[in-house]
Amino acid sequence: xxxxxxxxxxxxxxxxxxxxxxxxxxxxxxxxxxxxxxxxxxxxxxxxxxxxxxxxxxxxxxxxxxxxxxxxxxxxxxxxxxxxxxxxxxxxxxxxxxxxxxxxxxxxxxxxxxxxxxxxxxxxxxxxxxxxxxxxxx
Numbered sequence: 269x270x271x272x273x274x275x276x277x278x279x280x281x282x283x284x285x286x287x288x289x290x291x292x293x294x295x296x297x298x299x300x301x302x303x304x305x306x307x308x309x310x311x312x313x314x315x316x317x318x319x320x321x322x323x324x325x326x327x328x329x330x331x332x333x334x335x336x337x338x339x340x341x342x343x344x345x346x347x348x349x350x351x352x353x354x355x356x357x358x359x360x361x362x363x364x365x366x367x368x369x370x371x372x373x374x375x376x377x378x379x380x381x382x383x384x385x386x387x388x389x390x391x392x393x394x395x396x397x398x399x400x401x402x403x404x405x406x
Contacts, residue, residue, distance in 0.1 A: 326379035334376040
């Protein structure tokens with residue numbers, strides 16, 4: 269990523285949040301520093317690199333990135349939509365609502381929570397449920 273190179277190596281892409289907690293920094297537009305635009309769509313460089321190299325996304329992307337636009341809160345017990353998630357075209361609310369979850373999100377839930385958890389979430393969404401319980405893999 270040549271844009272982040274400096275005379276000492278690379279710029280720090282992390283932002284201090286609170287003691288022991290850092291987040292990926294964002295641009296002035298609020299996009300992750302690892303995002304880029306291709307074919308008029310916002311893409312993730314970690315996702316692209318992992319896919320191009322044939323690496324499992326669970327090994328390439330942090331859990332928070334896999335789950336975005338969802339975020340963990342309340343001691344990592346509650347998975348809910350991130351506060352700024354609806355500000356982006358790709359995640360904005362649609363006029364026609366659907367109970368179907370995007371396949372990529374179901375896959376991300378499987379990677380983070382374990383086999384069968386994404387299918388459980390998909391089934392619950394299909395019934396119109398707005399809340400459900402997911403057990404993290406042990």
